Amino acid sequence: xxxxxxxxxxxxxxxxxxxxxxxxxxxxxxxxxxxxxxxxxxxxxxxxxxxxxxxxxxxxxxxxxxxxxxxxxxxxxxxxxxxxxxxxxxxxxxxxxxxxxxxxxxxxxxxxxxxxxxx
Amino acid sequence: xxxxxxxxxxxxxxxxxxxxxxxxxxxxxxxxxxxxxxxxxxxxxxxxxxxxxxxxxxxxxxxxxxxxxxxxxxxxxxxxxxxxxxxxxxxxxxxxxxxxxxxxxxxxxxxxxxxxxxx
DNA sequence: GCCAATAGTGCCGGAAAGGATACCGTCGTG
DNA sequence: CACGACGGTATCCTTTCCGGCACTATTGGC
Numbered sequence: 146x147x148x149x150x151x152x153x154x155x156x157x158x159x160x161x162x163x164x165x166x167x168x169x170x171x172x173x174x175x176x177x178x179x180x181x182x183x184x185x186x187x188x189x190x191x192x193x194x195x196x197x198x199x200x201x202x203x204x205x206x207x208x209x210x211x212x213x214x215x216x217x218x219x220x221x222x223x224x225x226x227x228x229x230x231x232x233x234x235x236x237x238x239x240x241x242x243x244x245x246x247x248x249x250x251x252x253x254x255x256x257x258x259x260x261x262x263x264x
Numbered sequence: 265x266x267x268x269x270x271x272x273x274x275x276x277x278x279x280x281x282x283x284x285x286x287x288x289x290x291x292x293x294x295x296x297x298x299x300x301x302x303x304x305x306x307x308x309x310x311x312x313x314x315x316x317x318x319x320x321x322x323x324x325x326x327x328x329x330x331x332x333x334x335x336x337x338x339x340x341x342x343x344x345x346x347x348x349x350x351x352x353x354x355x356x357x358x359x360x361x362x363x364x365x366x367x368x369x370x371x372x373x374x375x376x377x378x379x380x381x382x383x
Numbered sequence: 384g385c386c387a388a389t390a391g392t393g394c395c396g397g398a399a400a401g402g403a404t405a406c407c408g409t410c411g412t413g
Numbered sequence: 414c415a416c417g418a419c420g421g422t423a424t425c426c427t428t429t430c431c432g433g434c435a436c437t438a439t440t441g442g443c
Contacts, residue, residue, distance in 0.1 A: 159298030161369030162362050163291075168373075170289055172282075172401070179278030188420055194276075199402060204421060224410050225419045235372060243281050245364040250280030253354060254287075291431075307390055318432060323391060343440050344389045 165242065168213050173198055173206045175243065178232070181216060182240055185231035215239065284361065287332050292317055292325045294362065297351070300335060301359055304350035334358065 169175055173195065180186060180194055192203060207230060210216045215236035221227040232239075288294055292314065299305060299313055311322060326349060329335045334355035340346040351358075 158302070159295030159362075159366075161366040161373065162294040162298055164373045165365040165369035166285075166289060166294055170285065175281040175285055176278030179281055183277070189418090192420095199404095200421070201403085201423090202401065205401090220420095223419095225417095226409080226421080228420065238372065239368065242364045242368045243278075245361045246284040247278075247280040249358065249361045250284035253357060254280065254283050308388090311390095318434090319391070320393090320433085321431065324431090339390095342389090344387095345391085345439075347390065 168215065169239065169242070171206055171209065173202060174210060175246070177203075177206055177210065178215065178236065178239060178243060179247075181230060181232045181236065182243065185229050188228045188230065191230065210236070287334065288358065288361070290325055290328065292321060293329060294365070296322075296325055296329065297334065297355065297358060297362060298366075300349060300351045300355065301362065304348050307347045307349065310349065329355070 169178065176195060177191065180191060186194075188203070188207075191207075192198070192200065195203070198206075207216065207218070211218050214233055217231050217233050219229040219231070221229070288297065295314060296310065299310060305313070307322070307326075310326075311317070311319065314322070317325075326335065326337070330337050333352055336350050336352050338348040338350070340348070
């Protein structure tokens with residue numbers, strides 16, 4: 146587990162919200178998970194799909210997701226190394242959560258959103 | 265808007281996920297929103313409900329939420345100042361998202377979760 | 384005149400997150 | 414023999430986040 150952001154789980158409401166957020170928070174995890182929802186991908190494929198991420202960051206985020214039990218990492222002992230990443234069952238169960246986030250964003254931010262608080 | 269974490273919205277899937285996350289991410293926002301879902305609260309009430317948050321942080325997070333159009337800040341010109349915080353319509357629309365997060369956490373983390381990746 | 388309550392603001396410093404860059408090991412190819 | 418593909422590591426540095434603490438303004442009460 147990455148680490149709950151307030152170690153203590155006593156903030157009655159919002160606590161579990163934060164706990165879940167802690168798992169998918171991290172600048173690229175949402176994107177990675179979204180890609181993996183479409184199927185298994187190997188490292189280089191992920192990289193190609195996310196040009197803005199450095200190798201270090203990608204590795205890093207993948208390791209955290211793995212540690213949190215959200216994705217599986219399968220190493221194929223081949224000549225040019227090949228590593229496949231796929232969602233675990235637990236990872237798949239995040240689909241609804243990610244969908245909720247995406248849907249909200251599409252409605253309230255993307256294109257349709259009124260830029261009321263234009264910075 | 266706080267600032268989209270990857271300025272560019274071209275990460276096809278996951279993009280809106282990240283955009284939404286950017287709004288509710290911030291160590292205390294999830295908690296604050298969860299509290300406000302239960303009704304309007306004044307500054308000091310929020311403080312009492314979240315003992316671990318410093319005044320500075322609370323103010324800060326509230327300001328960001330306000331800038332993102334998720335909460336309303338109502339100042340009552342009274343002798344001991346009184347400021348009420350409540351969710352905007354937009355803020356209320358996050359309820360489903362927060363519920364999804366909380367629900368997932370309750371099922372997959374809280375108490376029932378198998379601590380497979382114990383740190 | 385002094386204290387208290389409410390809602391902040393300002394500064395300072397440490398910790399963590401994120402980014403850039405370079406290097407590693409293996410094997411097939413030219 | 415050097416080179417490239419693949420999947421990383423290691424190192425360093427910058428930026429951001431966050432916590433602690435002190436200080437402010439207003440007005441009523443003692």
